[in-house]
Amino acid sequence: MKVKVKQSPPNPNATAQSLTSQESRLLVRETLRISANLATNAGVTSSSGSSMNDGxxxxxxxxxxxxxxxxxxxxxxxxxxxxxxxxxxxxxxxxxxxxxxxxxxxxxxxxxxxxxPQAPVDELMSFVRSYVVPEGFPDSVTPSYVPYMTWRALKHFFGGAMGVFTTQTLLSSVGVSRNRATPGAVAINWILKDGAGRVGKMLFARQGKKFDYDLKQLRFAGDLLMELGAGVELATAAVPHLFLPMACAANVVKNVAAVTSTSTRTPIYKAFAKGENIGDVTAKGECVGNIADLLGTGLSIMISKRNPSLITTFALLSCGYVFSSYQEVRSVVLHTLNRARFSVAVDSFLKTGQVPSLQEGNLQENIFSFPWLKDRPVVLGSRFKDAFQDPSPYLAIEPLFEKERYLVTYNPSKGKVYALLKDQAKSDDIIKAAFHAHVLLHFIHSSNNGQYSSRSQQEHDHSNLMPSTTDFAAHIADSCKMVSTSYGIFKSKAAEQGWRMSESLLNPGRARLY
Known part of the structure; x- marks a missing residue:
């Protein structure tokens, strides 16, 4: 069956149907342009208001x-x-x-x-920044973030380099490279070494509260222990038959250092975060450490192929590690007052009448005043038997502190000022007791140098700074008068500088009077 198609007269659409797709797009665009121009011209001639809108x-x-x-x-x-x-x-x-x-x-x-489009170098820098600095940097962190991360990266660089040599030495000593032991014995020795380290970590964890009091001091002490452990591990190369006891001791020391580093990490990162971005700051800080560690490991692998002297290598890497660690903790600016920073603040206030800024107070803090040292001139929260050997000094000054929740005295035989706390003592009472103790210590030093009073200079001797009960009570009374007028001023000036006086991190003793 044949179907005949009726021929229709030619029309413009037939030509359009044969256009290519490119020509169709050009035609559509030209049509839109003409339509827009016609609409614009119509708007211009319609009214002056429309002309202004088109303009x-x-x-x-x-x-x-x-x-x-x-x-x-x-x-x-x-x-x-x-x-x-x-x-x-x-x-x-x-x-x-x-x-x-x-x-x-x-x-x-x-x-x-x-x-x-950004240049390839700018693209690379943007990519790196996304891994090493928090979002919103530098407005999202404090100014001390950059120097801290710089020294932290250097410390991890030296630490990663040291890890290559210690691991190589341990494997050599345990017998892997020299075939002195069976694989089973090697595995047992290695497991015992790691187990001893975990035991040391658990035993040291009970000291966790001290990490809040002396954060910088313990952080630096932990890094010193880390280098000590690395030195013991390298020493196993000289006495491979003592591998197990030496490796266990080294691992205990290094795990104690790891606990210290982990426990002090969060308060430090918290000090850098301006907002609720401590998670971001922590993540970027750990990334910086890992990158530096990998770089140090890679460099150390290349150096180890030349078999350098272990003693020389250890000395150089340890010096770099310890110096970087010291600068790292010094660059941290904390807002709280521990014993070291409190001593700096009070001494500056008594000498100049001004409280140092956060930056100045943290820079002047003594990093080497470790909490286990017993040569501190001020003992806060001491026991009664340590402060008094005779009843007369206590009976003479006890009425002066009747309205206070603490008591301050000086023991000339030990050369220390003691602040005894009563059972009702709160955070502010502890701070006031510490302030009073430093005021009394300032009086004693001034008296010893002939700057406090001529009478004190005449009565001074090297064996007993305050020989009589009368003069002893007079010094205490003078310090009470000064504290009553200056403690409030000290608190207000400290608050103006940004110090957080509400948090007591002075690590007082547990003894209380009742």
Missing amino acids: AAIPLMDENRRMGLVGEEFVESSLKLICCEEIDGRRWKYMAEKDPFGNLKNNSIRALSSHT
């Missing part, structure tokens, strides 16, 4: 042309700028498409990038 649209069209992302006629006729956006230094413009009558189409918003 206001000209800068917008010019702005779209400057984007250079689409054709000029197409932007002018079919796109309208909705808003602009910036994210991480990149700028975007959101455009909406118009129909031939100038109305905005639905679901026609498109995002157009208006920034110039």
Whole structure:
């Protein structure tokens, strides 16, 4: 069956049907341009108000042309700028498409990038920054963040380099490289070594409260222990038959150091965070340490192939590690007052009438005043038997502290000032007792140097600074008068400098009077 198709007269659409796709797009764009021009011309002749509106649209069209992302006629006729956006230094413009009558189409918003492409170096730096600095840096952290992370990276660099040599030495000593032991014996020795380290970590964890009191001192002491453990591990090369006891001792020391480092890490990162971004600060800080550790490990692997002297290598790497650790803890700026920073603040106040700033107080803090040292001139929360050997000094000064929740005295035989706390003592009472103890110590030093009073200079001898009960009580009474007038001033000046006086980290003893 044959079907005849009726011939229709030629029309313009037949020609359009034979156009290619490219020609179709050009035709559509030209049609849109003509329609937009006609609409614009009609608006110009209609009223002067419409002319003003079109005049206001000209800068917008010019702005779209400057984007250079689409054709000029197409932007002018079919796109309208909705808003602009910036994210991480990149700028975007959101455009909406118009129909031939100038109305905005639905679901026609498109995002157009208006920034110039970054150079490869800038792209690399942006990538690195996303791993090593918190989001919003530098506004999201304190100024001390950069020096701390710099020294922390150096410390981990030296630590990673040291780890290669210690591991190589341990494997050599245990017999892996020299075939002096069976694989089973090697595994047992290694397991015992690690087990001893875990036991040491658990035993030392009970000292956790001290990590809050003397954070910097314990952090630095932990790094010293880490180097001591590394030195013991390297020493196993000289006496391989003593591998097990020496390796166990070294691992105990290094695990104690690891507990110290882990426990003091969070308070330090907390001091850097300006907002609720401590998680971000912690993550980036650990990333910095890991990157530096890997770099140190890679460099050490290349150096170890040349078989350098272990003694020379250990000396150089240890010096770099310890120096970086010292500078690392010194760069931390804490807002709380522990014993070392409190002593700096009170001494400055008594001498100059001013409390040092956070930066000055932290820089002047003695990092080597470790908590286990017993040569501190002020003992806070001491026992009664340590402060008094005779009843007369106590009976003479006890009425002076009747309204206080503490008692301060001086023991000339031990050369120390003792602050005894009563059972009702709170945080502010502990701070006031410590302040009073430093005031009394200041009086004693002034008297000893002939700066406090001529009478004190005449009565001074090397064996007993305050030989009589009368003079002893007089010095205590004078210190009470000064504390009553100056303690409030000290607190207000400390608060002005940013010190947190409400938190007592002075590590007082547990003894209380009742």
